[in-house]
Amino acid sequence: MSPANLDMLREKNALFTEADRAKRWREAIVHNREFHFAGYQLSGMDMLVGHIESLWVSMGPILNVFYSEIVNDYVAAEEHIHLIHALAKDGEGPRVAIERDLLRSGDSIIRFLSTQAK
Incomplete structure (x- = not known):
């Protein structure tokens, strides 16, 4: 992973983080x-x-539902930061970071769907 690619990912994550914290869902x-x-x-x-x-x-x-209706503690994608750090080092870190990102957001979605079923 080149330094330029890591910088590009950091920039894209910064845009996401800013919008997420400001609750600009779309x-x-x-x-x-x-x-x-x-x-x-x-x-x-x-x-x-x-x-x-x-x-x-x-x-x-x-x-769309995740961002607009689900209450969760997953703000500003901490897992994206873990992924960027892991990509700088290679090894198993990137795979683990992506899994954590999917699982962490998935937990909130599952909780929300279970309340809707009732």
Whole structure:
């Protein structure tokens, strides 16, 4: 991971963080996606990026609810920071950081959906 790529990810995360903290949900969703896809594209694996794109499309409605209706403690994507630090070091860190990001936001979504089922 080059220093320029790490700086680009930091910039994209800063835009996301600013929008997320200001509760500008639509903007936060766009910047979150831009952060994630910038990272995915750095893999150089077009087929993987295409597959992830189809998963994001199916998650769109849930992400809208996540940002606008779900009460959670996951503000400003601390896990994005962990990912950037892990990418600078390589190894297993990036995989673990991405898993934590997915699981942490998933917990809030599951809690919300379970209350809606009642």
